[in-house]
Amino acid sequence: MRSMDEHFSEVADKYNELRKTDHEPIEYIRDLFSNRARCVAIDVGCGPGRYALLLLQMMPQLHLICLDRSSDMIAETTRLLRVANIDRFDATTGDASEFPLDPNSVDVVFTFNAVHHFIMPAFLREARRVLKKDGIIGIYTRLLSQNETSIWGRYFPDFNTVERRLYSLDSIEATIRSIPGLALDTIKLFRFDRVSSLERLIEKVRARHYSTFSLYKEERLEECISEFRESIMRNFSEADQIRWSDGNVFLTVKAC
Numbered sequence: 001m002r003s004m005d006e007h008f009s010e011v012a013d014k015y016n017e018l019r020k021t022d023h024e025p026i027e028y029i030r031d032l033f034s035n036r037a038r039c040v041a042i043d044v045g046c047g048p049g050r051y052a053l054l055l056l057q058m059m060p061q062l063h064l065i066c067l068d069r070s071s072d073m074i075a076e077t078t079r080l081l082r083v084a085n086i087d088r089f090d091a092t093t094g095d096a097s098e099f100p101l102d103p104n105s106v107d108v109v110f111t112f113n114a115v116h117h118f119i120m121p122a123f124l125r126e127a128r129r130v131l132k133k134d135g136i137i138g139i140y141t142r143l144l145s146q147n148e149t150s151i152w153g154r155y156f157p158d159f160n161t162v163e164r165r166l167y168s169l170d171s172i173e174a175t176i177r178s179i180p181g182l183a184l185d186t187i188k189l190f191r192f193d194r195v196s197s198l199e200r201l202i203e204k205v206r207a208r209h210y211s212t213f214s215l216y217k218e219e220r221l222e223e224c225i226s227e228f229r230e231s232i233m234r235n236f237s238e239a240d241q242i243r244w245s246d247g248n249v250f251l252t253v254k255a256c
Contacts, residue, residue, distance in 0.1 A: 004117065022248075043064055043112070049066060096111075097123055109127040117211075148160050152212070155231045205228070
């Protein structure tokens with residue numbers, strides 16, 4: 001089994017090719033903040049910059065600070081944004097519980113599909129520290145229940161027992177309530193129709209497109225891939241047109 005640091009270092013240069021980046025949540029965010037003439041935000045756990053790129057492309061008023069504990073991911077973010085001729089960003093390594101920022105210095109704290117890697121209370125307290133008055137935390141993630149109904153949760157052996165880092169909506173709400181100066185504001189559910197070939201799905205597993213697959217021992221992962229192939233062949237009539245739906249949620253939390 002790989003550590004998470006090893007996993008993200010290993011996949012950094014191919015992560016954007018492995019993962020699907022949905023535009024709908026970024027369009028929703030763009031509309032949510034359309035009344036702000038200028039917006040300074042931090043993207044915590046930015047990875048290789050796939051959501052940072054969309055945010056900066058869709059929000060010309062945005063200056064974005066990209067933060068990730070992996071120097072390889074920060075290098076990929078920097079490369080991606082520079083290739084896109086975007087200069088309204090800073091990128092630096094750092095931890096989700098200790099941002100290299102002054103108090104009351106940003107309008108928004110974003111995190112995309114990364115909060116399950118954080119210590120949630122520490123992240124929320126640090127986000128509250130750096131937010132300006134009436135600032136917003138935006139959390140985009142998969143809920144535990146959404147993960148369990150994905151193609152992996154339904155058909156990949158052991159997936160739901162191996163992946164226990166994700167949160168339920170109730171647990172997120174309870175953690176937010178426990179942090180002074182924060183209040184849950186909105187909850188927006190997203191649902192995405194997917195289609196893929198079986199071979200492409202297996203290719204993604206072997207490339208560890210979800211960090212979950214790095215939590216398997218190598219021999220067991222190969223056994224599970226074989227069982228997954230058999231299960232898909234039993235349950236789907238066309239191996240090159242596997243269809244399913246994925247779910248995500250976007251929460252906004254107000255500093256108060």
